[in-house]
Amino acid sequence: MSDEYILRAVEIIAGENGRKIMERLLLAHQGKSDEELAQELNMKVNDVRRILYELAKYGFVSYIRTTKGDSRWYNFYWYTDKSMSNKAIIQRIKEIIRILQERLEYEKSEAFYLCPNDNTRYTFEEAFENNFRCLSCGGELIEVDNNKIVSHLLELIRRLQTIVNEYEQSKHS
Numbered sequence: 001m002s003d004e005y006i007l008r009a010v011e012i013i014a015g016e017n018g019r020k021i022m023e024r025l026l027l028a029h030q031g032k033s034d035e036e037l038a039q040e041l042n043m044k045v046n047d048v049r050r051i052l053y054e055l056a057k058y059g060f061v062s063y064i065r066t067t068k069g070d071s072r073w074y075n076f077y078w079y080t081d082k083s084m085s086n087k088a089i090i091q092r093i094k095e096i097i098r099i100l101q102e103r104l105e106y107e108k109s110e111a112f113y114l115c116p117n118d119n120t121r122y123t124f125e126e127a128f129e130n131n132f133r134c135l136s137c138g139g140e141l142i143e144v145d146n147n148k149i150v151s152h153l154l155e156l157i158r159r160l161q162t163i164v165n166e167y168e169q170s171k172h173s
């Protein structure tokens with residue numbers, strides 16, 4: 001995946017400042033301390049650290065901890081590379097696929113009803129319990145055709161799965 005692709009994924013997770021930090025780390029081949037990053041980007045060290053921990057949680061960056069002489073203070077050197085970032089992106093995509101699949105199962109397993117006045121959506125059970133009347137306005141509920149949602153979800157899952165498959169094939173070739 002290109003640097004731009006990686007940076008965009010990081011921006012979604014950690015915002016514009018996360019993107020700036022990631023940009024520096026992708027270029028720095030030996031890693032950087034959080035103080036260095038804060039100075040270069042004119043940011044507060046605490047903000048830089050918070051973002052780095054967030055990115056580390058998702059596997060986008062990692063760190064080495066060192067001590068200066070006999071000091072009891074630790075220095076953190078943060079680093080990343082493309083293969084680490086790609087793996088993190090694929091993990092996020094897999095997580096999104098899992099959520100979409102849950103939603104798909106839900107859409108397929110239920111019949112839905114809609115209030116034409118305020119677009120409130122009800123499951124069959126909810127509609128049945130209220131004699132097919134809307135809880136907020138009393139309007140008569142109509143059955144919804146959710147085939148469009150189902151096919152949209154299927155298409156999204158298919159596209160994301162293609163990215164995962166391509167990645168996994170490239171790992172094995």
Ligand SMILES: [Zn+2]
Pocket residue numbers: 115116117118119120134135136137138139
């Ligand atoms: Zn209503």
